Amino acid sequence: MDTHMPPRQKLVVVGNGMAGMRTVDELLKRNPLKYDITVFGAEPHVNYDRIMLSSVLAGEKDLEQIVINPRSWYEENGIELITGDAVTAIDTQVRTVTSASGRVVAYDKVLLATGSRPIAPPVPGLDLPGVCAFRDIADVNTMIEASQTHKRAIVIGGGLLGLEAANGLLRRGMQVAVVHLMGTLMERQLDKAAAELLQRELDERGMNFFTNGQTEEIFGEGRVQGVRLADGREIPGDLVVLAIGIRPNIDLARAAGIAINRGIEVGDDMRTSVPDIYAVGECVEHRGKTYGLVAPLWDMAKVCADHLAREDATSDYVPAAMATRLKVTGIDVFSAGDFIGDETTEEVVFRDAARNTYKRLVLRDDKLVGAVLYGDAQDGGWYFQLLREDKPLGELRDTLIFGQAFASLAAGAPAADPTAAVAALPDEAEICGCNGVCKGKIMGAIAEHGLTTLEGVRARTKASASCGSCTPQVEQLLALSLGDSYAKPTGEKPLCKCTTHSHDQVRRAIADRELRTMPAVMSTLGWSTPDGCHVCRPALNFYLLVAWPGEYQDDQQSRFVNERNHANIQKDGTYSVVPRMWGGLTTADELRAIADVVDKYAIPTVKVTGGQRIDLLGVTREQLPHVWKDLNDAGMVSGHAYGKALRTVKTCVGSEWCRFGTQDSTGMGVKLERMTWGSWHAHKVKLAVSGCPRNCAEATIKDFGVVAVDSGWELHVGGNGGIHVRVTDLLAKVTTEEEVLEYCGAYLQLYREESRYLERTAPWIERVGLPHVKDRIVQDEAGRKALYAKFLYAQKFSQDDPWAERAPGKAAAAPFRTLATVE
Amino acid sequence: MDSVGIESRWVEVGAMDDIPRQGARVVATPRGDIAVFRTLDDAVFAVDDRCPHKGGPLSQGTVHGHAVTCPLHNWVIDLETGEACAPDEGCVTRIPVRVQDGRILLAMVA
Numbered sequence: 066m067d068t069h070m071p072p073r074q075k076l077v078v079v080g081n082g083m084a085g086m087r088t089v090d091e092l093l094k095r096n097p098l099k100y101d102i103t104v105f106g107a108e109p110h111v112n113y114d115r116i117m118l119s120s121v122l123a124g125e126k127d128l129e130q131i132v133i134n135p136r137s138w139y140e141e142n143g144i145e146l147i148t149g150d151a152v153t154a155i156d157t158q159v160r161t162v163t164s165a166s167g168r169v170v171a172y173d174k175v176l177l178a179t180g181s182r183p184i185a186p187p188v189p190g191l192d193l194p195g196v197c198a199f200r201d202i203a204d205v206n207t208m209i210e211a212s213q214t215h216k217r218a219i220v221i222g223g224g225l226l227g228l229e230a231a232n233g234l235l236r237r238g239m240q241v242a243v244v245h246l247m248g249t250l251m252e253r254q255l256d257k258a259a260a261e262l263l264q265r266e267l268d269e270r271g272m273n274f275f276t277n278g279q280t281e282e283i284f285g286e287g288r289v290q291g292v293r294l295a296d297g298r299e300i301p302g303d304l305v306v307l308a309i310g311i312r313p314n315i316d317l318a319r320a321a322g323i324a325i326n327r328g329i330e331v332g333d334d335m336r337t338s339v340p341d342i343y344a345v346g347e348c349v350e351h352r353g354k355t356y357g358l359v360a361p362l363w364d365m366a367k368v369c370a371d372h373l374a375r376e377d378a379t380s381d382y383v384p385a386a387m388a389t390r391l392k393v394t395g396i397d398v399f400s401a402g403d404f405i406g407d408e409t410t411e412e413v414v415f416r417d418a419a420r421n422t423y424k425r426l427v428l429r430d431d432k433l434v435g436a437v438l439y440g441d442a443q444d445g446g447w448y449f450q451l452l453r454e455d456k457p458l459g460e461l462r463d464t465l466i467f468g469q470a471f472a473s474l475a476a477g478a479p480a481a482d483p484t485a486a487v488a489a490l491p492d493e494a495e496i497c498g499c500n501g502v503c504k505g506k507i508m509g510a511i512a513e514h515g516l517t518t519l520e521g522v523r524a525r526t527k528a529s530a531s532c533g534s535c536t537p538q539v540e541q542l543l544a545l546s547l548g549d550s551y552a553k554p555t556g557e558k559p560l561c562k563c564t565t566h567s568h569d570q571v572r573r574a575i576a577d578r579e580l581r582t583m584p585a586v587m588s589t590l591g592w593s594t595p596d597g598c599h600v601c602r603p604a605l606n607f608y609l610l611v612a613w614p615g616e617y618q619d620d621q622q623s624r625f626v627n628e629r630n631h632a633n634i635q636k637d638g639t640y641s642v643v644p645r646m647w648g649g650l651t652t653a654d655e656l657r658a659i660a661d662v663v664d665k666y667a668i669p670t671v672k673v674t675g676g677q678r679i680d681l682l683g684v685t686r687e688q689l690p691h692v693w694k695d696l697n698d699a700g701m702v703s704g705h706a707y708g709k710a711l712r713t714v715k716t717c718v719g720s721e722w723c724r725f726g727t728q729d730s731t732g733m734g735v736k737l738e739r740m741t742w743g744s745w746h747a748h749k750v751k752l753a754v755s756g757c758p759r760n761c762a763e764a765t766i767k768d769f770g771v772v773a774v775d776s777g778w779e780l781h782v783g784g785n786g787g788i789h790v791r792v793t794d795l796l797a798k799v800t801t802e803e804e805v806l807e808y809c810g811a812y813l814q815l816y817r818e819e820s821r822y823l824e825r826t827a828p829w830i831e832r833v834g835l836p837h838v839k840d841r842i843v844q845d846e847a848g849r850k851a852l853y854a855k856f857l858y859a860q861k862f863s864q865d866d867p868w869a870e871r872a873p874g875k876a877a878a879a880p881f882r883t884l885a886t887v888e
Numbered sequence: 889m890d891s892v893g894i895e896s897r898w899v900e901v902g903a904m905d906d907i908p909r910q911g912a913r914v915v916a917t918p919r920g921d922i923a924v925f926r927t928l929d930d931a932v933f934a935v936d937d938r939c940p941h942k943g944g945p946l947s948q949g950t951v952h953g954h955a956v957t958c959p960l961h962n963w964v965i966d967l968e969t970g971e972a973c974a975p976d977e978g979c980v981t982r983i984p985v986r987v988q989d990g991r992i993l994l995a996m997v998a
Contacts, residue, residue: 109977129973148977596910596928599950599957599964622910626948626959634959638945686914686948884913884924885901887996 073101074173076373077162079152079317081106083115084346084362085178086134087501091370093142099374102144103170105162107151108201111136114530115201116359116499119226122205122233129562133527155321157339174373177318177329177337177344181311181357186221190283196305199230208306212237215303219243219292221280223250225391227308228263231272232393234304238789241271242300244278244292246309254389254400258416259423259439266396266421271789275300311357313348328355333381335369345369351382358387363501386434388449388498390442399445402435402452403427410434415466424466431457433465444468446538450494487541496542497528497535507539511546519543520565561600563592568604568821575612583609583620597623604822607709610745611817614859627707630881631867632689635682640689642681643706644696645742648716648734648754649677658699662692675786676713676751678704690878693868702866705742709823711813712751714738715763719756719773728773730756733802737771740806743863744813744856747820747829751786752809765793768816768826769809774798778805782812782838783830791827794835797843811842811852814859898986898993904930905990912947912956915994922983923947924992925967927954933967934985934994940965940978 076092078085081104089102106112117131139146147164154163161171183198185191195215197207211218212234220231223245231241243250249260250267264274279295283305291301313328324330324338328350335343345365347357356362364382371378388401406412406427415424422440426433426448432455436448447469451458458465464472487496492505510516510525522539523530529539557567566574571590580586583605587597597605602623609617627633632640644659659679663671670682684692693703706712714737717723719730734754741752753764754771763786764770770781770793777800781793796812799805815838820829830838842849871877901915907926914937915922921937923946931954937947944960954967964973965980972978984995 128976594953596952598952599962602950602952622908622951625950630948634945634948636942636960638943638948638960686945879906880908880911880913883916883921884906886916887899887901887994888918 074099075171076100076102076174077170077172078104078176080178080180081112082178082180084366085176086112087363087366088176088345088369091366092373095370095374104144104146105150105152105164106148109149110202118205119229119233122208123236152317157321175342177348178346179314179317179348181313181347183307184310184312185307186280186309188280188282193283193285193289195289195303196283198307199226211304212239216240217302218304219300219302220306220308222308225251225254230306230308235271242273244275244280246279248276256404256425256437259437262423262439263398313355326350334372335365335382343369360387360498386452397440397442399438399442401449404435404437413466426466487538488545496538500527502526502528507542560604561598563594563597563601564590566590572608575608581613607745607822615862631703633707640684642684642692643678643704644701645704646678647738648714648731655699655701662695666692677715686881690871690873690881694872697869703868709746709748711741711744712749715753717756717761723756725759726756727775728756730754730773737809744860746817747822748825766790769812771805780808783826785825785827807853808842810856811849814852814856815841896995896997899996900991900993902992903990910951914947925951927951932985932987932992934983935970936981939963940972940980
């Protein structure tokens with residue numbers, strides 16, 4: 066044993082965020098034994114990737130996927146982590162820090178990584194419920210919850226963060242208005258031309274813009290109700306997100322007597338004005354500048370770690386050119402460096418209005434100093450590399466604007482080997498800007514750990530694990546290392562974390578390899594967990610049910626609670642019960658029986674639904690079988706209002722009563738419901754039949770809508786109500802009721818055979834295209850009849866009333882009973 | 889085996905066969921419901937039937953591995969530790985369980 070080992074010093078890190086933990090990570094690489102480390106975090110979480118909050122909001126990632134350092138990392142490195150306890154004071158004389166809970170820790174060195182906080186505009190109404198920032202997990206949870214209960218969101222701030230928030234809320238089905246103080250969006254990252262293209266595209270997606278909009282008041286009673294602008298415009302909204310910028314957190318430093326300006330002042334060595342206190346990240350001000358992007362934080366972390374590791378370190382933090390990308394799916398925007406330019410610069414502009422692409426390169430003294438790309442940003446990384454190399458362009462200049470592939474062709478390079486470009490990069494070339502990972506590190510990890518997948522590289526190096534824009538380069542590095550043995554994934558995401566296979570791959574395997582049970586699927590396809598998770602099990606259960614009707618045994622334990630308990634769980638753990646009303650018809654006897662049930666079980670709320678039925682809310686788990694039995698006794702069955710299943714068939718009264726009615730829409734609706742009830746699907750399915758083109762049953766926003774005309778029936782598909790409305794596409798016009806049933810059955814069968822679990826008909830049709838659906842259902846008569854026959858065959862096994870099967874006293878009712886009562 | 893303090897006693901609440909694999913049943917007690925889980929590999933766990941997030945009934949969640957996903961907002965609770973999986977944070981009280989001849993016993997505070 067080395068008896069000369071010096072005693073460890075005490076390092077206290079204030080702030081458990083990305084900059085602080087990256088510095089610790091870098092420090093451990095340089096000198097793992099020098100310090101005992103204590104980390105204080107104000108948030109109750111481990112360190113997560115704040116940049117990825119917009120992907121969580123947009124529903125593309127979940128919280129687990131954005132954790133950078135799990136608890137085990139802290140444990141393995143002997144770091145004491147104190148979460149949910151902010152540091153409130155630093156005594157630089159006696160050298161201690163004090164936390165909100167009263168904890169006092171002595172230090173040898175302090176690292177301040179207190180980050181920043183959102184700027185709030187100086188207007189009334191900031192404390193109203195429904196007003197939040199977009200900064201941490203709590204904010205994202207507030208926004209997600211609001212999207213589930215409210216309709217209209219207002220985002221104040223049209224910069225990078227604001228637009229990512231707006232996009233996420235739009236994806237979650239809210240109507241979104243964006244208020245921006247300036248005339249064009251993202252003016253700090255984009256030039257006017259690109260900003261206008263961006264605004265147009267977002268406008269088409271349904272965002273409403275209020276540019277040159279100065280917020281004067283956030284108003285509301287009890288909850289926010291809207292925003293009033295200085296020019297008098299009023300925007301109604303139930304959620305207001307503040308995203309106008311960030312301000313360094315400097316209060317702690319100021320109180321400790323550390324020099325501050327806008328941020329905590331640091332030198333090139335990341336030291337503050339007080340000895341032994343360092344600072345990194347968004348809380349610092351370096352040479353008069355503060356930072357809100359991630360790449361400079363990584364550079365600061367390295368320099369700071371150098372100095373913490375060795376007293377005689379000489380490295381300096383030098384601000385480098387920065388690049389940004391907007392993380393909005395399907396919109397490709399990139400900018401880097403000085404993209405505005407001045408009288409000493411030249412610019413090269415390329416615009417293709419038809420393809421909606423725009424490129425602008427700024428050059429000074431034959432060097433690239435800035436770039437803005439819109440619509441096609443795949444050369445962003447290449448331009449950024451050129452920009453940072455800071456070398457004269459020479460002949461490259463002539464073809465520069467056409468991108469890397471063309472430029473290397475023009476330079477006489479061998480044609481189109483996609484890996485040639487990355488092969489030519491030096492080992493120190495940065496591939497992943499978010500996590501500061503260079504080519505050499507990725508290649509090393511692939512070789513050392515035998516990595517073969519993108520996920521593997523992400524797990525080992527974090528490259529491509531954040532914004533994902535370097536994914537093509539990482540894949541090329543994999544291809545470069547592995548040659549033909551690298552099988553690029555299809556681009557579709559894995560079904561869940563238990564597998565690398567996508568929904569489509571799993572479905573194909575079930576059919577091609579005749580997998581008939583869930584364990585067979587999991588073992589054949591190499592599931593990483595013994596029995597899956599809450600994401601994959603319901604999906605697999607559905608795929609197996611569709612593939613092997615009458616044969617596969619429906620797995621109740623893989624059903625989501627609502628489908629297992631045949632009722633909708635509510636926020637307080639009680640349930641709602643909805644009996645089926647065929648085509649929206651009911652009788653005095655049924656209504657009397659419902660009224661009796663409400664009285665007998667003291668059901669607190671009775672509500673008429675949008676699907677023309679009656680919802681009984683507040684039924685306890687133990688009451689369910691009894692409520693069902695009473696409804697069954699009056700002739701009613703489950704309405705499947707809780708299922709990824711056929712829900713309702715909404716109708717108008719049609720020719721039987723209505724003076725405009727052209728056909729018996731109610732009768733048609735009842736026939737459709739009798740045929741389709743009990744069918745399981747990838748998501749809920751709603752039908753409607755209108756008796757004339759006035760369309761009182763709203764058939765053109767349903768998954769399958771029928772509109773009667775004099776000469777027959779129009780069949781409409783792929784509609785969606787709610788906030789994110791999609792109007793149906795016309796599938797066909799038919800003349801008889803039998804044809805309506807046949808087309809409907811065939812269409813639903815095609816949908817459930819091709820859809821990915823939890824994909825409704827609207828996104829399914831957008832994915833496969835209406836022509837495909839028409840080919841299969843309209844043009845291919847034999848195919849249609851075959852699909853219809855398959856649908857009817859499967860229905861033989863699904864049209865048992867689940868309520869009757871769970872009547873009190875039957876074995877299937879046991880799970881609803883309390884197992885034991887202990888006094 | 890979990891030990892039981894002086895103030896606790898073992899109370900039989902039912903049989904293994906009463907709980908489906910990958911499922912749970914509820915035991916009512918004066919201090920609230922307890923969810924008793926049986927996993928695929930026949931391990932038995934008992935925790936308070938209240939998710940640390942918003943009080944959702946964990947007994948009605950999806951059981952996978954030695955974990956349960958809350959039916960309300962998909963928090964995943966590790967049944968071995970009672971802790972929510974990262975980055976969610978929270979903890980649910982565990983109740984010591986013993987299985988004897990196919991009977992399930994819970995340690996109840998006397």
